[in-house]
Amino acid sequence: MFSSRLDLAERYADILATDGVVRGLIGPREVPRIWDRHIMNSAVVVPRIPAGATVADIGTGAGLPGLVWAIARPDLTVTLVEPLLRRTTFLEEAVTSLGLDNVRVLRSRAEDVHETFDVVTARAVAALDKLGRWCMPLVSPGGVLLALKGRSAADEIEAATPTLRRLGATSIVVATYENGDVPTTVVEVTK
Numbered sequence: 001m002f003s004s005r006l007d008l009a010e011r012y013a014d015i016l017a018t019d020g021v022v023r024g025l026i027g028p029r030e031v032p033r034i035w036d037r038h039i040m041n042s043a044v045v046v047p048r049i050p051a052g053a054t055v056a057d058i059g060t061g062a063g064l065p066g067l068v069w070a071i072a073r074p075d076l077t078v079t080l081v082e083p084l085l086r087r088t089t090f091l092e093e094a095v096t097s098l099g100l101d102n103v104r105v106l107r108s109r110a111e112d113v114h115e116t117f118d119v120v121t122a123r124a125v126a127a128l129d130k131l132g133r134w135c136m137p138l139v140s141p142g143g144v145l146l147a148l149k150g151r152s153a154a155d156e157i158e159a160a161t162p163t164l165r166r167l168g169a170t171s172i173v174v175a176t177y178e179n180g181d182v183p184t185t186v187v188e189v190t191k
């Protein structure tokens with residue numbers, strides 16, 4: 001049994017560094033940077049998530065950011081959406097190993113999901129214009145798309161704004177967090 005959420009996060013980092021590397025989900029060169037570049041980069045957004053929210057992480061890969069959010073916040077119900085079987089198998093085993101009961105793994109492409117969620121997120125999946133087309137239909141009215149972006153965020157927002165507005169965005173706010181060794185830029189699109 002794990003005594004705290006931090007223990008759980010450390011166990012997840014171990015799984016990424018071992019099984020994740022063996023199965024090709026994480027490059028060996030990323031191992032020393034798993035905590036700062038991946039876990040913290042995902043975790044900085046956690047305070048932005050409303051209590052008790054349903055969450056979908058589109059193109060979650062090895063579980064980033066959705067598995068980190070589910071570990072940090074047992075009040076959330078998190079659906080990890082990922083099309084590749086190799087990755088969903090890894091995710092199912094990780095969820096079982098961590099004993100998480102607030103996570104569902106859904107093997108699907110974003111375009112084939114027909115549910116809505118309070119919060120939809122994606123990290124390193126597609127440019128914001130394409131991401132908006134995939135994700136905005138999955139955001140409940142009053143919900144939010146939290147897109148985790150790198151330094152290209154400003155250019156992507158300009159290109160994506162007409163699409164996001166057409167798909168129901170009522171506000172688009174950008175915040176940059178300096179935690180970890182790479183800043184996380186979050187584009188928060190409210191529907």
Ligand SMILES: C[S@@+](CC[C@H](N)C(=O)[O-])C[C@H]1O[C@@H](n2cnc3c(N)ncnc32)[C@H](O)[C@@H]1O
Pocket residue numbers: 058059060061062063064065081082083084087108109110111122123124125
């Ligand atoms: C670069 S990885 C990023 C993984 C993870 N979000 C992260 O930050 O490490 C992109 C992921 O998006 C997934 N993906 C690609 N096309 C997708 C689609 N149409 N719908 C959902 N996921 C998709 C890929 O299988 C891959 O796991």
